[in-house]
Amino acid sequence: MNMIILMGMSPGWLLIILIVVVLMFGGKKIPELMRGLGTGIREFKEGMSGEEKKKEENNTGAEEKK
Numbered sequence: 001m002n003m004i005i006l007m008g009m010s011p012g013w014l015l016i017i018l019i020v021v022v023l024m025f026g027g028k029k030i031p032e033l034m035r036g037l038g039t040g041i042r043e044f045k046e047g048m049s050g051e052e053k054k055k056e057e058n059n060t061g062a063e064e065k066k
Helices: 002-006 011-025 029-065
Strands: none
Touching (some): 011 029
């Protein structure tokens, strides 16, 4: 909770934002939106780790050729 306070958002503001989101999207749509957000974050992390693995493989291959 300290992280939220450090970002300048009090619990009151978070409650207001939550109410606005529920009013805009409805209660049934929010779990679907969060699921999609989680999937997107997971795919992004997998893509980033895949790039790191490719770089490591390229570095290892270059060292073996020397």
